[in-house]
Amino acid sequence: MPSPAPSRPLRILISNDDGIDSPGIRALADALRSIGHVDVVAPNTQQSAVGHALTVALPLRATEFERNGESFGWAVSGTPADSVKLAVKQLLPEPPDIVISGINHGRNAAVSLIYSGTVSAATEGTLLGIPSIAISLDDFSNDADFTYAAKVAAWIVPRIAARGLPRGVLINVNVPALPESEIRGIRVAPQGESYWDDHYEVRNDPMGRPYYWLKGHNVLLGPDGCDDKLITEGYVTITPVHYKLTDEPTLEAMRGWDLESDGGDLSSTAGSMQAGPMPE
Amino acid sequence: MPSPAPSRPLRILISNDDGIDSPGIRALADALRSIGHVDVVAPNTQQSAVGHALTVALPLRATEFERNGESFGWAVSGTPADSVKLAVKQLLPEPPDIVISGINHGRNAAVSLIYSGTVSAATEGTLLGIPSIAISLDDFSNDADFTYAAKVAAWIVPRIAARGLPRGVLINVNVPALPESEIRGIRVAPQGESYWDDHYEVRNDPMGRPYYWLKGHNVLLGPDGCDDKLITEGYVTITPVHYKLTDEPTLEAMRGWDLESDGGDLSSTAGSMQAGPMPE
Numbered sequence: 126m127p128s129p130a131p132s133r134p135l136r137i138l139i140s141n142d143d144g145i146d147s148p149g150i151r152a153l154a155d156a157l158r159s160i161g162h163v164d165v166v167a168p169n170t171q172q173s174a175v176g177h178a179l180t181v182a183l184p185l186r187a188t189e190f191e192r193n194g195e196s197f198g199w200a201v202s203g204t205p206a207d208s209v210k211l212a213v214k215q216l217l218p219e220p221p222d223i224v225i226s227g228i229n230h231g232r233n234a235a236v237s238l239i240y241s242g243t244v245s246a247a248t249e250g251t252l253l254g255i256p257s258i259a260i261s262l263d264d265f266s267n268d269a270d271f272t273y274a275a276k277v278a279a280w281i282v283p284r285i286a287a288r289g290l291p292r293g294v295l296i297n298v299n300v301p302a303l304p305e306s307e308i309r310g311i312r313v314a315p316q317g318e319s320y321w322d323d324h325y326e327v328r329n330d331p332m333g334r335p336y337y338w339l340k341g342h343n344v345l346l347g348p349d350g351c352d353d354k355l356i357t358e359g360y361v362t363i364t365p366v367h368y369k370l371t372d373e374p375t376l377e378a379m380r381g382w383d384l385e386s387d388g389g390d391l392s393s394t395a396g397s398m399q400a401g402p403m404p405e
Numbered sequence: 406m407p408s409p410a411p412s413r414p415l416r417i418l419i420s421n422d423d424g425i426d427s428p429g430i431r432a433l434a435d436a437l438r439s440i441g442h443v444d445v446v447a448p449n450t451q452q453s454a455v456g457h458a459l460t461v462a463l464p465l466r467a468t469e470f471e472r473n474g475e476s477f478g479w480a481v482s483g484t485p486a487d488s489v490k491l492a493v494k495q496l497l498p499e500p501p502d503i504v505i506s507g508i509n510h511g512r513n514a515a516v517s518l519i520y521s522g523t524v525s526a527a528t529e530g531t532l533l534g535i536p537s538i539a540i541s542l543d544d545f546s547n548d549a550d551f552t553y554a555a556k557v558a559a560w561i562v563p564r565i566a567a568r569g570l571p572r573g574v575l576i577n578v579n580v581p582a583l584p585e586s587e588i589r590g591i592r593v594a595p596q597g598e599s600y601w602d603d604h605y606e607v608r609n610d611p612m613g614r615p616y617y618w619l620k621g622h623n624v625l626l627g628p629d630g631c632d633d634k635l636i637t638e639g640y641v642t643i644t645p646v647h648y649k650l651t652d653e654p655t656l657e658a659m660r661g662w663d664l665e666s667d668g669g670d671l672s673s674t675a676g677s678m679q680a681g682p683m684p685e
Contacts, residue, residue, distance in 0.1 A: 172463065173462065175455075175456065175458045176457035176458040177456035177519050177520055178456040179520050179619070180464060181589045181619055184608070184616040185605070185619075187617065188614075195602070206456070209604060214603070215595060215605045230615075236648075239528065239648055240457055240459050240486075248519065249611060251480055252516065252600070266665045270632060277671065281664075284440045291652070294652045304669075305670070308668065309669075310665070310669075311664060311665050312665055313659045313662075314666060315653075316649070316650050320532070323494070325465070334466075335467075336465065337464055337495055338464040339459070339460070339465075339490075361669075364656075365651065365656050366651065367652035367655070368519055368650070369596070370518050370596050370648070371595040371645065372642060372645040374571070375571055375574050375647075379643065380593050383562075384561075384564070384591060384594075385590070385593055387589070388588065388590055389583075389588040389589075389641075391556055391557065
C-alpha cells in the first residue's frame with residue numbers, strides 16, 4: 126500500500142458504526158482536520174455489532190449531513206462497510222490515503238473484533254487496498270470524554286500513513302477511559318481471548334408473547350500482554366489484524382482424516398468416523 | 406470439543422442466512438433427519454452478507470414455523486448469529502452436538518468468508534464451543550439442485566461429530582453445482598484470494614434523487630489448490646477456518662516502529678514517521 130506524495134495534504138476518510146451524529150466521530154473529525162483533508166462518510170443510524178455486513182439486497186442512499194450550519198459529511202443508509210465502500214467507489218473524487226473508523230463508544234478487543242462494526246469499516250478500507258485504522262474508547266457512556274482518544278488518533282494517523290501497512294492488515298487501536306495523566310503507556314499487543322458471558326432475558330409483551338433480549342458482561346481472560354488485559358491496566362493498545370482465515374494446523378491434520386477422494390461417490394470409505402489426534 | 410455419547414441420537418442444530426423458508430435449508434433438514442435429531446432455528450427473512458452481526462439494540466422474537474402442516478423449526482427476527490445463539494442459550498432444551506449452517510445459495514469462499522452470513526452462523530456455534538460447519542452450493546439460481554450438496558452434508562456431519570474440532574475452528578464446505586457423476590472429488594483446501602470487483606450503479610428515483618446499488622463479479626485469483634479454484638474445477642472443498650486475527654508478522658515488525666512508550670504523553674519521539682521495512 127503506497128504512501129501519499131508529501132506535496133499535498135493527507136486525504137483521510139472517517140467512518141464509524143455509532144452513526145454520523147455520534148460524539149466519537151465528531152471528536153475524531155475535529156482532531157484530524159488539523160493534519161489533513163477530512164471526508165466523513167458514515168451510517169445515518171447506530172450500527173453496533175453489525176459485523177462485516179454489506180447491503181446487497183437494497184439500494185443505498187447518501188445524504189449530506191450538516192452540523193452547525195456547515196457540511197460535516199455524508200450520512201449513508203447502510204452499514205459501516207457500506208459507508209466506506211460507497212465513499213471510495215462512488216462519493217469521493219479520489220481514494221483516500223487512509224481510512225480511520227471511530228472513535229467507538231466501548232472497547233473493541235478480543236472476540237469482539239468478530240462482531241465489531243467499527244473494525245468492519247476499517248476491514249473494508251483494507252480490502253479496498255487503503256491503510257486503515259479502527260479506534261475505540263473503553264467507555265460506553267453517553268458523556269464519554271474523547272479528548273485523549275482523539276489525540277491518539279491524530280498521533281497515529283500520520284505515522285501509519287507514512288509507513289503504510291502490509292496488504293490485508295489493519296490496525297486496531299483501543300484507548301482506556303482515563304485522563305492523559307493516568308495513561309500507563311502505549312503497547313503493540315496481540316488480540317486477547319476474553320469473551321462475553323451472555324444470556325437472553327425473557328420478557329412478555331402486553332399480549333403475553335415472549336421476546337428475548339441479549340444481556341451479558343465481558344469475561345477478562347488475557348493472557349497477559351493481550352489487548353483486553355492491557356486496556357484494563359490503562360494502556361493504549363495497537364493490534365495488527367489480518368483476515369487469513371485458514372486454520373493451518375487443522376488443515377494439515379485434516380489431510381490425514383481420510384476425507385479426500387476422487388469422484389462424487391460418497392459411499393466409498395472416504396472420511397473415517399474414528400476420533401483421532403487433534404491439532405493444538 | 407467433546408463427541409456425543411453414542412447411546413443417543415446425534416443432536417443437530419441447523420441454521421442459515423437465506424431464511425427458514427429457503428429451499429437450501431429444507432434440503433439440509435430433510436437429509437439430516439435420517440442421521441439424528443434435527444432442530445431448525447433460522448432467520449425469518451433473507452440475511453445474506455450480514456457478516457457476523459448480533460442484534461443488541463432490539464429484542465428478538467422466535468415464532469414456530471410450519472411446513473405442510475407440521476412444525477419445521479423456529480423463525481427468528483434476527484441474523485444467523487442471533488439464531489444460533491438464541492437456539493443454544495434459550496430455545497433448545499440442551500445444547501446441540503453439532504451446528505450446520507446452509508445450504509447456502511452461492512459459494513462462500515476466499516474473501517466472501519468475511520461477509521458471509523452462512524459462515525457467521527457456524528462461527529457463533531464455534532464461539533459457543535460446539536463443532537460447527539457451514540455448507541454452500543455454488544449456484545445462486547432459485548431452482549438450484551441441492552440433492553448432491555445435501556448428501557455431502559449427511560456424509561460430513563457424523564464424521565465431524567465423531568472427530569470433534571479444535572477449539573475456535575469451524576469447517577467451511579463448498580459444493581460445485583454439478584450432478585454427482587461430474588463431481589471431480591473432495592479436497593481439504595485453504596481459503597483462496599479471489600475478490601469481488603464491484604461498483605455502485607447510480608440510478609435516480611422518480612423525484613430525481615440518486616440511489617446506489619452494489620453490482621459486481623467474482624475475480625478468480627487462486628492460488629492453485631485454494632477453495633475458489635477447486636470449486637470452479639468441480640471439487641467439493643473442506644476448509645478449516647479460525648478467528649485468531651492478530652497478524653503476527655506485522656506485530657513483530659511494529660515492535661520496531663517506535664510506537665510503544667510509557668505514560669500518556671504523545672509529544673515524545675514515540676512513533677517514527679519514517680517509512681521502513683514491511684513484513685511480507
